Amino acid sequence: MDSDKNRTIELLSPAKNIECGLAAINHGADAVYIGGPGFGARKSAGNSIEDIKALISYAHLYGVKIYVTINTLLFDQEINAANELIHQLHKIGADAVIIQDMGLLETELPPIPIHASTQTDNRSIEKVQFLEDVGFDQVVLARELSTSEIKSIKQATSVPLEYFIHGALCVCYSGQCYMSASINKRSANRGECAQPCRLKYSLKNKKGQVLYKDKHLLSLHDLNLSEHIEQLIDAGVSSFKIEGRLKDKDYVANITAHYRQLLDTYIQKKSKLKKASSGFVASSFEPQADKSFNRGFTNYFVNGREKGIWSIDTPKALGEKIGKIKQIGKNSFTLDSAISMNNGDGICFFTKKKELTGLKINQVEGNNIFPNQITGLKEGMTLYRNFNRIFNQQVNNNTSKRKINVDIVFEELNDNTFSLSMLDDDQIKSTIEAQTLTPDIANNPERALSQIQTQLAKLGNTAFAPANVHINLKQNWFFQAKELNALRRQLIDKHEVARREYFKAKERAFSKSEVPFPQEELNYTANIINSKAQAFYKRHGVNNSTWGFEKIEHIKGAELMRTKHCLLYMNDQCLKEHPEARQQLPLTLYNNKDSYELSFDCKNCEMIVKKAPK
Incomplete structure (x- = not known):
């Protein structure tokens, strides 16, 4: 395992577009991941090369890295275009590309770092070791891993490990879900997931008894590992990833x-x-995670299996719990909590039928809250606030700035020659010499010195903040403010160039190898849909492989999903603890359109979803 002294800790934020990318940087991201003009796993979140180039320029001023997602599976006719895009991204200075399709590694890549997307199903020591040996510079781990499993992977590898800490959860292992593709040819592996896991389903046993009726049985709460940052760092995570490439600027x-x-x-x-x-x-503003979009929070499997990861009553945002209704009047209600409500807030609640219903707050008068309608509200009912108008205004209108501390030194070198320099926290230094200043002897030396200090410290809306201003002059000079301002602006421009040069993307040539893959045979779950990917696995010792789900019209008996979310466990019928529950199998998951057979791999604590036989 790497020594702690060699580790940097990266906060990696999502960007739907350049606006979100700038918001991420201005609020403290160390890196941003963003989709390019094509081949990203969020098809609706693409960006032009020009926008990405502008974001890179801004990011590198702060030493922030920009990773571009090329993380979809590619058909043969798309490989060349994806390769050309990677060359474009290298040319504009992207810091890395995140990929899923191994066929890209059989093309001639530019010297740009490559990261293994979570879509490559990275949940074992052997898989991460292989990816490291092949030449990946960072690996995005499966969300299902616990800290003990991460620690084991870290002890056996040296590649930086990236791990999701916040946001929406896929119920299936990433890259292994074929449910959407099987229903309507919208492949999750090609950025087109229709999210069938968020739909309503019913569940019946072998005898036809209905265990659940019209519930969102595959829908999960959102991830929030705020309380587990320390243990994740200690386990070996270097990059902490926020999900949300479809989220808006205020969320980011x-x-x-x-x-x-x-x-x-x-x-x-x-x-x-x-x-x-x-x-x-x-x-x-003071950030508060529960005030942004969320379906309620879960730790997922960070500490192993726990209750309550599911959100079966609704796949929609609940927001923050604000309390229960204490009393209902003719047009208003009061809460049993002291939480302050605002005109324009949005609230929601579950009806008797467990349907989520929303209301808007029209007016707040003391403890009395007046919604746009009172129908459906009952005393004792729990309420949630899914839109906080005041907080959203604070975030959207915030003036948060990201600054770099600098020491400024203005000194006299010799007669009529002066230098102005800037040294920042990264020990990057820029200096300019000025021979065009026209100083006069100061009538009031103390005031003249103060004026010099004031003018040089005016860094305004630049990226820099003056930590110290040192003035070393041989005489008591007075300078015109416009001359000092021009000199300061010239130095700022030079220092920005120096920082961008210092933090420009590191080149990393990829070399093809023959490192053996952990398996010699692969089925459709290896997601091979082009000849170059097939050649890649053959190069790495795979003797037999089949085409992926997206390439074959029908795979008889195919697993559409394998998940750690277990409906038997949710129903307090875990087969390890209640072996008698096996008499109910197989279970059938169904709605008006589709039907699926559920089986259970208890050795690995996994539930398997297949198309139900007709």
Whole structure:
């Protein structure tokens, strides 16, 4: 395992577009992942090369890295275009590309670092070792891994490990879900997932007894590992990833700022660790994770299997729990809590039928809350706030700035020659010499010195903040403000260029190898849908492989999903504890359109979903 003193801790934030990318950087992200003009696993979140280039320029000022997602499976006719895109991204200075399709490794890649997407199903020591040996620079681990499993992987490898800490959860192992593709040819592995896991289903046993009726049985709460940052760092995670490439700017800003504070607190306690980028954030609001979109939170499997990871009553955002209804009047209600409500807030509640219903708050008068309608509300009912108008305004209108501390030195070299220099926290220094200044002897030396200091410290809306201003002059000079301002602006421009050059993307040539893959035979779950991917696995010792789900019209008896979420466990009928429950099998998951057979791999604590036989 790497020594702690060699580890940087990276906060990795999502960007739907350049606006979200800028929000991520301004609120403390060390790296941002964003989709390019094609081949990203969120098809609706693509961005132009020009926008990505602009984001890279801004990011590198702070030492922030930009990773571009090329993480879909590719058909043969798409490989060349994807390769050309990677060459374009290398040319504009992207720091890495995140890929899923191994066929890309059989093309001639530019010298750009490559990261293994979570879509490559990275949940074993052997798989991560293989990816490291092949030449991946970072590996995104499966969300289902516990800290003990992560620690075991880290002890056996040296590649940086990336792990999701917040956001929506796929119920299936990433890259292994074929449910959407089987229903309507919308492949999750090609960025087109229709999210059938968020739909309503019923569940019946072998005898036809209905165990659940019209519930969102495959829908999970959202991930929130705020309380587990320290143990994840200790386990070996280097990159902490926030999910959300379809989320808006306010979500990215709030959640990034939230985890920036948490990570900084821990990094400050560990002298051998450091954050992966520069500067500090002066936030104009207090981040609160529960006030952004969420379906309720879960730790998922970070500590092993736990109750309550599921959200079967609704796949929609609940928001923050605000309390129960204490009393209902003619047009208003009061709460049993002291939480302050605002005009324009959105609230929601579950009806008797467990249907989520939303209301808007029209007016708040003292303890009395007046919604746009009172129908459906009952005393004792639990309410949630899924839209906090005041908080959202604070986030959307925030003036948070990211700054880099600099020491400024203005000194006299010789007659009529002066230098102005800037040294930042990364020990990057820029200096300019000025021979065009026209100083006069100061009538009031103290005032003249103060004026020089004031003018040089005016860094305004730049990326820099003056930590110290040192003035070393041989005489008591007076300078015109416009001359000092021009000199300061010239130095700022030069220092920005120096920082971007210092933090430009590191080149990393990829070399093809013949490292043996952990398996010699592969089925459709290896997601091979082009000839180059087939050649890749053959190069690495796979003697027999079949085409992936997207390439074959029908695979008889195919697993559409394998998941750690177990409906028997949810129903308190875990087969390890209740072997008699096996008499109910097989279970059938169904709705008006589709029907699936459920089986259970108890050795690995996994539930398997297959198309039900007709």
